[in-house]
Amino acid sequence: MSSSTNQHLLFDHLIELRSRLLKAVLSVLVFFCSMIYFANDIYAYVSLPLLAVMPESGQMIATGVASSFFAPFKLTIVLAIFISMPYILFQIWSFIAPGLYRNEKKLMGPLMLGSSFLFYGGISFAYYVVFPIVFAFFTSVAPEGVNIATDISSYLDFVLKLFFAFGIVFEIPIVIILLCWTGFTTPKSLREKRPYVAVGSFVIAMLLTPPDIISQTLLAIPMLLLFEFGVFISSIYYTKSDDEHAEEENNE
Structure with a gap:
């Protein structure tokens, strides 16, 4: 095979890779644009595990000038990526599938589906099982006289770290x-x-x-x-x- 043919094939692969990446990014943008109006509601839902166990005097605060805007905005971006994950994996699968053997294709399809299911399962486990237990413990051991006031940006960093950890581990x-x-x-x-x-x-x-x-x-x-x-x-x-x-x- 001549070098010009190899270069042509490489160029075709790069064009296809760019197309797949653009489709993946576009899917994230579509979900983000459809959810940005509900950014504050989404953040309120994610903060429920902490708010549910806070004492009456406790509250969430925004210590940064723009924290009240950027925290829900950042959460919406991450959520758009999470929701787009099956489509992103499908684009990856579509790019590598032509180079796989038939038995490899039979295995990779279920693995792509299973990886999405397990990733969402890890996030759900963190939200519905881990967060209530951890936050209940943290609020219960606060010294007497200490008013619990959690910064919304710090809380978001905390929960996103656990979301990624459990999603990857699953x-x-x-x-x-x-x-x-x-x-x-x-x-x-x-x-x-x-x-x-x-x-x-x-x-x-x-x-x-x-x-x-x-x-x-x-x-x-x-x-x-x-x-x-x-x-x-x-x-x-x-x-x-x-x-x-x-x-x-x-x-x-």
Whole structure:
């Protein structure tokens, strides 16, 4: 294949990549523009777990000059990215799919769908399970005479950090399946490393969450459960792969 042909193919791939990226960015802009009018309502909903456990004298405040505008604005941008994630993953899938084999395409489709589901599951777990417990603990241990007044920008940074942490951590089964699929490791090898995984889960939880034992534990335990789930699914895939190889050998 000549160098001019290679350059032409590379140019075509770059054009397609630009097209996919523009579509992904456009989807984020569409969702952002459709939600920006409700930015304050969205922030109010996200702040409910804290407001629900605050004492009567407690309140949320804006210490920055423009915090009351930029905090809901920033949250709306992040929410638009979250909602667009399945479409963004679809664009990634559409770009790499032509270079995959048929059996790889069969696996990648469910993985894309599963990764979106797990990402949203992690965010939902953080909002509905972790936040009420963590905020109830924080407000209950406040010294007597201290009026709780949380800055809205600080609160947003806190919850977004946990959203990303739980969203990413809930992708563990997908990572394990990919590692086993590519031959980097095997389910049997992963089972033998359970003690190290348990220690590593708490270390990662310590790095990804605020410095309190409650949120760290609430992240580490799902990590261990998701690890076991990923190993279980990988074992099923390995069994099916072995059966397919055996069937091919019999046919030969």
